[in-house]
Amino acid sequence: MFEQVHAEFGGVDVVVNCAGRLALSPIADLDLSVLDAVHRTNIRGTFVVAQQAARQLRVGGSFVAFRPPWSPPSSPPTVPTPPARARSRAITLILARELRGRDITVNAVAPGPTATGLFLDGKTDEQIEALTKAPPLERLGTPADIAHVVAFLTSREGHWVNGQILRANGGLA
Numbered sequence: 001m002f003e004q005v006h007a008e009f010g011g012v013d014v015v016v017n018c019a020g021r022l023a024l025s026p027i028a029d030l031d032l033s034v035l036d037a038v039h040r041t042n043i044r045g046t047f048v049v050a051q052q053a054a055r056q057l058r059v060g061g062s063f064v065a066f067r068p069p070w071s072p073p074s075s076p077p078t079v080p081t082p083p084a085r086a087r088s089r090a091i092t093l094i095l096a097r098e099l100r101g102r103d104i105t106v107n108a109v110a111p112g113p114t115a116t117g118l119f120l121d122g123k124t125d126e127q128i129e130a131l132t133k134a135p136p137l138e139r140l141g142t143p144a145d146i147a148h149v150v151a152f153l154t155s156r157e158g159h160w161v162n163g164q165i166l167r168a169n170g171g172l173a
Contacts, residue, residue: 002056014154015053018066019045043087050091050106060103062154065091067110067165089165096163105162107153112169114141135170 005012021041023034046065053063067088088108096106113119113131119140120128132140149168152158 002052011058012056013058013061016064016150017046017049046091050095057104063106064150064153065108067108092165093163105159107161108165109149110165110167111146112141112172114146116143135172137170141170
């Protein structure tokens with residue numbers, strides 16, 4: 001994909017990696033094949049995209065990864081999420097330093113509760129209402145809210161922000 005973009009457009013200016021998987025399960029019940037699939041997407045997948053971005057991004061470019069989303073303490077267990085969060089932090093910091101001298105920014109976005117089909121799927125009206133009231137702004141984020149954050153991070157105006165995890169979560173801790 002990177003080679004095709006390079007061939008058709010002469011290079012890559014922005015890479016946004018927002019692929020991810022989620023598995024809700026207690027440790028005792030989590031099937032290892034599910035754990036492996038989640039890690040393959042969330043950890044290895046992010047690494048491979050970051051690796052290609054490091055090779056292909058033009059001077060002045062931007063890489064933005066998504067950190068696994070916020071979840072309330074009362075939500076079902078998500079065993080694979082902590083390693084994926086740690087991976088996001090590590091890759092963001094390391095890649096920002098490795099790309100020193102190339103004027104490429106590397107950041108991550110940590111979205112809060114965002115009204116997407118995936119986020120809302122399987123939740124009761126009561127759960128959605130509680131999640132809506134959790135942020136101090138008392139609403140769910142929208143995909144546009146998150147897109148504006150990514151647009152800022154990949155713009156000239158946001159180019160001084162580098163090696164950071166930006167929480168776009170309506171004020172949640």
